[in-house]
Amino acid sequence: MPADKLTATFAALADPTRRAILGRLAKGQSSVTELASPFKMTMPAISKHLKVLEKAGLIERGRDAQWRPCRLKAKPLEEAASWIDQYRQFWEESFDRLDAYLQEIQRKEADATTAPAGETAAAPPTDSPEPTDAC
Amino acid sequence: MPADKLTATFAALADPTRRAILGRLAKGQSSVTELASPFKMTMPAISKHLKVLEKAGLIERGRDAQWRPCRLKAKPLEEAASWIDQYRQFWEESFDRLDAYLQEIQRKEADATTAPAGETAAAPPTDSPEPTDAC
DNA sequence: TGGTTAAATAACCTTTTGGTAAAGTATCTG
DNA sequence: CAGATACTTTACCAAAAGGTTATTTAACCA
Numbered sequence: 001m002p003a004d005k006l007t008a009t010f011a012a013l014a015d016p017t018r019r020a021i022l023g024r025l026a027k028g029q030s031s032v033t034e035l036a037s038p039f040k041m042t043m044p045a046i047s048k049h050l051k052v053l054e055k056a057g058l059i060e061r062g063r064d065a066q067w068r069p070c071r072l073k074a075k076p077l078e079e080a081a082s083w084i085d086q087y088r089q090f091w092e093e094s095f096d097r098l099d100a101y102l103q104e105i106q107r108k109e110a111d112a113t114t115a116p117a118g119e120t121a122a123a124p125p126t127d128s129p130e131p132t133d134a135c
Numbered sequence: 136m137p138a139d140k141l142t143a144t145f146a147a148l149a150d151p152t153r154r155a156i157l158g159r160l161a162k163g164q165s166s167v168t169e170l171a172s173p174f175k176m177t178m179p180a181i182s183k184h185l186k187v188l189e190k191a192g193l194i195e196r197g198r199d200a201q202w203r204p205c206r207l208k209a210k211p212l213e214e215a216a217s218w219i220d221q222y223r224q225f226w227e228e229s230f231d232r233l234d235a236y237l238q239e240i241q242r243k244e245a246d247a248t249t250a251p252a253g254e255t256a257a258a259p260p261t262d263s264p265e266p267t268d269a270c
Numbered sequence: 271t272g273g274t275t276a277a278a279t280a281a282c283c284t285t286t287t288g289g290t291a292a293a294g295t296a297t298c299t300g
Numbered sequence: 301c302a303g304a305t306a307c308t309t310t311a312c313c314a315a316a317a318g319g320t321t322a323t324t325t326a327a328c329c330a
Binding site: 032033043044047051065066067068 | 305306308310
């Protein structure tokens with residue numbers, strides 16, 4: 001039971017069975033038995049997966065006689081998507097080269113300010129020393 | 136050690152410490168000691184987190200004397216982002232209402248074909264009965 | 271050489287996770 | 301009412317995750 005939503009969302013997605021269940025629910029709501037049918041695991045196992053998805057807010061369960069129809073609730077995926085999107089620049093083409101270039105520049109400037117030329121001494125290979133608390 | 140990349144990526148992201156480490160690395164490469172400094176946990180714990188990130192392909196570790204500078208490798212996030220993006224339509228505004236409308240239509244049509252009026256009998260509340268193997 | 275720093279590894283512990291089988295709970299059906 | 305159907309809940313288990321302390325490895329420094 002992870003405290004923050006982002007952790008719960010990513011944890012829920014970190015299982016192929018649960019991702020497949022979401023994939024199925026994207027085509028429309030479904031009963032638990034039907035959700036379980038593609039897998040070679042028992043109903044209680046599926047029930048647990050559904051509970052994980054429900055706690056993460058990724059599905060909602062209704063009641064219809066003996067059935068508990070599940071519906072997709074994709075809202076938490078929005079937050080996950082925007083978290084990941086922070087890093088888009090880092091995977092988009094040419095960035096690796098640009099990054100390498102910028103870091104090379106930065107290293108040279110650091111060398112120039114701490115010592116006019118050559119290696120100075122033992123120092124950790126760091127570009128920005130301030131610690132972060134952001135996630 | 137999850138088999139598929141997507142599972143490894145989401146599992147790696149399902150921890151606030153690891154997400155914070157990635158956040159730090161987005162500002163530039165860093166030594167392990169420095170990465171550990173914002174947290175109240177021991178170095179071996181950080182070492183383990185870094186191993187998880189490395190196995191997921193989210194960081195790369197170099198060598199510089201005693202230091203093992205870590206660099207961000209965001210490529211796996213691309214795959215994660217596009218997986219999530221499949222569901223964008225489900226969280227974007229108005230979709231819930233549109234979905235509700237479409238499913239209402241569908242329900243009425245089903246009722247119309249199986250029985251001219253009223254509830255027919257016990258039948259699972261399903262919109263599309265074919266099981267899926269997609270993730 | 272010996273000491274210090276950076277980091278990984280080993281051994282260990284506790285909690286969580288993912289699965290099972292078996293029993294319990296509703297709800298429909300005959 | 302007595303089944304049957306659709307789940308859920310309750311133990312229970314093995315393995316993985318997340319943390320610790322203590323030890324080891326490697327490189328620098330005096």
